[in-house]
Amino acid sequence: MKQLGIYLREYRKESVLAPLFKLLEAFFDLLVPLVVAQIIDVGIAGNNRTYIISRVVILVLLALAGLLSSFTAQWFAAKASAGFGANLRQATFDHIESLSFTQLDRIGTSTLITRLTSDINQAQTGLNMGLRLLLRSPFIVFGSMIMAFTINVRAALVFVVTIPILALVVYGIMIISIPLFRKAQAGLDEVTGLTRENLTGVRVIRAFCKESDEVRAFDEKNEALTRLNEFVGRLSALMNPLTYVLINIATIVLIHTGAVQVNFGRIQQGDVVALYNYMAQMVVELVKLASLIITINKAVACADRVAQVLAVPEGMEFPEGSDAGDDSGMSGASAPAVSFRGVSMEYADAGDESLTDISFEAEKGQTIGVIGGTGSGKSTLVNLIPRFYDVSRGAVLVDGVDVRQYPKGALIEKIGVVPQKAMLFAGTVRDNMRWGNENASDDAIWRALETAQAKDVVESKEGGLDFQIEQSGRNLSGGQKQRLTIARALVKRPEILIMDDSASALDFATDAALRKAVRSFEGNMTTFIVSQRASSIMQADQILVLDDGRLAGKGTHEELMKSCETYREIYYSQFPERRPASAGQRPGLKEGALSDGDAVSAGQKSSEKGMTPDKTVSRNLKRNGSAADEAVRKNGKEAKA
């Protein structure tokens, strides 16, 4: 929270002047009861009409002076808070963009967006309120007390006693009820969640005949929320009557004290009126202060959350300077484009490794296919190449240099990434294409579009490269978006191109044409193609078969067909008519259940021992799930040891 102060530093002058002028206004306010007292004691008592008029003119002047100083204060407060908000937003934005993938995963982008929008807005509003009112209200409260002292010490003592008691009651109730309110809000969130669930899951609920259970579950939460609300309500119901009684008892005591003092001749009747007015003024400000504190509390909580985001470390360390870059230039010529050496990877907060002991080398210019089931670690594997994540064990080398040795930004320059989720941005096609290369010529862009089979897409759009893409590319179809994101990566003319299942929305013919074009794209590009379709990676120079985070096989299509059970299984499931006749009428449906853990060892063993696939399968049938678990657990232990 305190570290956010630096974003206000630029507006130091405004932050001091705003409350100062506000105090000035409060000072003029405090003078009013005194003037009224004079009207009564001097003007009325002395039957002096001109005096009365002159005092009323003073009242008007005081109001005018108050108005002007208030305007000035508002101006400075608005300037300081708007400036603070802008500075903080920029800093937070820049910081978020610098966070590592791990940090982004951990915090979640929706949270980050909230921090950057509503939280900072609230903090800004809070600062504005704080600058204007946080000093003013206490000033009036204590100012009233001090003014009372100038009138009469005995009467002022009433103020001295009343203020702390009132403060205790008001803030005591507040402090107790704020966490309760938060709890009530959480309860409401639960009821909201249940309502939503009942609607989105209506078919499942009805299919499983769960209507009554759902209603009962809802009743329970609904009742709990009601009880909590009533409890909090009982507490805050006390606030108003209690303060009202306290204030008026204080006023009674004040008037009585005043009466005694007047009787002794120490003060006059007008002074009693002034004391009475000060008491009223003080009460108004005390109540304002209470609601102000709630607002500021919220703003501080928001600011704290923003500060937490700012305090998140970037999450990755990069070597200083460019010495590593020189190294890469030296060893780069002969070294493989990418090599994995015993790489294991575990996501933060995950229960288990996502990749285990992966080793392979990709020579320059090669096409590498990566295939495997859902959650087998395909995306994880390619995400390690541009160092989106750091490995837990082993090393990833690009051009013979450990990716961790590259200075910030140097590695990403070599690599073009086509993410799984085709994401385009608001702006023209040209703007989007220039993401990887700010200065790409239209010619270069068209060449990339042609290679990505997206030329006709752009040509068919009004304005061609000037066609306006809407936010998230929502005015394009899935297939169009995929092709454009591929082109975007190609515009960069990367040394390494990574396509993470990025042709899934394309039909087979386009997919094939795309692969062919990418292969002959300018430069000696090393290409990684992640896919679930065997047909997309069949032609690759090297295919990596992943199964439950392990490398179940690597080699060409022909090699893998011979040696890798997992690969065969995938292939035949997609090309059932190519399965040898002996494999049966219902391909892939009757054979044994291959558990992930098993598949690796079984596949390898079968090739070693020259077992026929059928026998392997039937053996696997007997060794069902639990045996597979055992195998995985063992492997895990060995790896850790």
Added chain:
Amino acid sequence: MKGQKKQAKASSEENVEMKGDRTSSMETFGKVMRVIGRYKILLVLSIVLAAFSVILQLYVPILFGDAIDGIIAKGRVDFGIVTYYLSRILVLIILSSVATWVMNMINNRMTYRVVRDIRAKAIRRVQVLPLSYLDAHKTGDIVSRVIADVDQLSDGLLLGFTQLFTGVVTIVATLIFMFSKNVAITLLVVVMTPLSFFVAKFIADHSYVMFRHQTESRGEQTALIEEMVGSAKVVKAFGYEKRASERFAKVNGELKEYSQKATFFSSLTNPATRFVNSLIYALVALVGAFVILGGGLTVGGLSVMLSYANQYMKPFNDISSVVTELQNALACATRIFALIEEEPEKDCVEVPEETVSKGHRAMHETVSCGAKSGTVDIDDVFFSYMKDHPLIENYNLHAKPGMRVAIVGPTGCGKTTMINLLMRFYDADKGDIRVDGESIYSMPRHELRQHYGMVLQDTWLKNGTVRENINIGKPDATDEEIIAAAKEAHSWEFIRRLPQKLDTVLHEDSLSQGQKQLLCITRVMLKLPPMLILDEATSSIDTRTEILIQQAFDKLMEGRTSFIVAHRLSTIRSADIILVMKDGKIIEQGNHESLLKAGGFYAKLYNSQFSV
């Protein structure tokens, strides 16, 4: 609470209209009164107490004025009078405080219980509404009716009503008290007060333009944030950070300018109206002083007038905000009633009574379902979603126990229509569907649905633990049974890797799409019903996993009548009957071989898969 309300307002603008959304406000008010029903006495009591405490609170300053009039000068203080008035004040403030306190308690109870009752009604109605209704209305819209609108209703209508009433009482009582003190000064205050309204309105009109600018540029910035932060990974993958920052800086600079101006102009309202009030105050002081000199008023009286002059404005402001609040609340009430008065589907299932259960009553009614063999007959069924767009006409299908029926066709061809009819989510317009010879329209819905196991296209998981999500069809299943089912459905492989295994609480994004589907399959695996409905169950799972599931399903489907909806032909080649659908209609029917031989639409679809 506040945030919720804002959401409600924002969302209500874009919401689809429900049938009952346009009932007159008087009618709605009547309905609200009926819902309040048993709390009516509380409402009346609340209003009476409010009036009582307001009048007392307004009377107290007069007594203070009278007490001050007893304090004239040195040695001329009439302690008898002072003590007399002060002790009366003490009694009055205690009375009024107690009244306020009781009123607050009553309001609390009334509002929270009305909210509870309405929500309980709403959730019950949701369970029995026809799916055609729920499909036609956005989830977010219904949720905002049940949550935000109900809050707004109770706050706005019940409290607003009390506030409106007290506001009026305050104004009337203040005027009476003031006129009783001095007519001229009162008239002065009454004439002057509208001035501050004009000032406030003038500023509001002028700051509106600034606010609009601020809103626009804030919207622009939010859009940029959503893109650049939402896709921060893409930004990083392209080293776009610096350019993103520059673009942000530009929008941020604009926002700063507008935000500063909007904040400044709008913050002028308070000082300006305060200034007007100060002027009135000064005038009252001036006139008051002259009137005292003329003998028409006492000093205590002047202090009363001054304090009234300060207070007089407040109820006006309150009332104007309460009136908008009330209108809002009434609109919300209309929206709520449109939902809870919607016609339920005919012969709907029973839901628990509305007496709110104290504590947990775990009572699982197991509908007695004699084991069905799984014969499904569809006879001459006609069905359409819209009257003038006939979809299924004169359709017949006879599935023997254990048969596999696959439903195939391009996306949007109406494959889910079959599920809607089989599960009786929708009723056929004409014709009959029979299970084991018994019409599904003559058996309770629960009984029918007990016979089916269903995995839907859009996987739905409860916000709860993995266990709660799996045992939904069999709440008393042991962990061993659950794990066995999970292993068979191949979900155990990822479940065992979750931090707390079966006890892991699932959130929206904690599982991948494929994993969610595996979980949904596990549910059915545990329940083992005689008939299965699989709606593109394996569409977003890769082929290899799909095969594993298929193997498990094969086992599951043995002896069970199954209806499989899928767009992957490989998964349905094994079906006994394939229904080929196009544009909502069934155009071909037969098995894989016969359909291929026929060379129709199915053959075309099938061959297109491998046209490399």
